[in-house]
Amino acid sequence: MKFTILYGTESGNAELIAEDLGAALSEQHDDVAVHDLQQTDPGSLSPDTFYLIVCSTHGEGDLPNSAIPFAEAFDATPPDLTGVRYAMFGLGDTFYEETYSQGSEHIDRRFAAQGAERVGEYGRHDASSWELGSDAALEWLPGVLESAAIPA
Numbered sequence: 001m002k003f004t005i006l007y008g009t010e011s012g013n014a015e016l017i018a019e020d021l022g023a024a025l026s027e028q029h030d031d032v033a034v035h036d037l038q039q040t041d042p043g044s045l046s047p048d049t050f051y052l053i054v055c056s057t058h059g060e061g062d063l064p065n066s067a068i069p070f071a072e073a074f075d076a077t078p079p080d081l082t083g084v085r086y087a088m089f090g091l092g093d094t095f096y097e098e099t100y101s102q103g104s105e106h107i108d109r110r111f112a113a114q115g116a117e118r119v120g121e122y123g124r125h126d127a128s129s130w131e132l133g134s135d136a137a138l139e140w141l142p143g144v145l146e147s148a149a150i151p152a
């Protein structure tokens with residue numbers, strides 16, 4: 001199974017988490033890549049790869065800067081994501097109350113609308129919590145792999 005971890009970030013937290021998830025997956029799997037969403041062509045998403053998407057929230061419940069070109073390209077030419085499976089890990093801060101963790105949901109809605117299947121629990125990290133983002137993501141990962149029926 002090929003894994004690609006895609007991150008959308010503005011101040012680097014999602015990138016760090018993506019790198020840590022990539023390192024953890026690489027211990028058991030050979031084909032693991034980590035990419036910034038801004039370097040990702042939506043048309044390249046493929047059913048032969050399992051995607052983990054790590055995306056923060058900025059503005060007022062908006063996408064972070066590095067995810068915006070991806071969303072624009074996605075909307076310009078919506079890809080057929082039939083057969084694509086992915087897991088979602090959203091970053092946010094409950095300080096922002098009603099817009100908490102909505103950034104990643106902009107990507108999630110696009111994937112669902114084009115036929116992709118989200119697998120496992122929707123992961124979240126709250127910057128107001130005491131937990132480190134990477135610790136939360138590494139706790140979330142095994143459940144996702146189990147839901148996807150991928151050996152850890």
Ligand SMILES: Cc1cc2nc3c(=O)[nH]c(=O)nc-3n(C[C@H](O)[C@H](O)[C@H](O)COP(=O)(O)O)c2cc1C
Nearest residue numbers: 009010011012013014056057061092093096100101
């Ligand atoms: C200017 C600014 C606006 C933010 N707006 C929101 C928001 O609307 N909702 C939310 O849940 N978190 C919001 N956050 C919190 C970030 O999503 C959180 O700090 C996250 O860990 C940042 O990750 P990143 O470094 O990958 O961008 C905001 C942070 C900043 C600095």
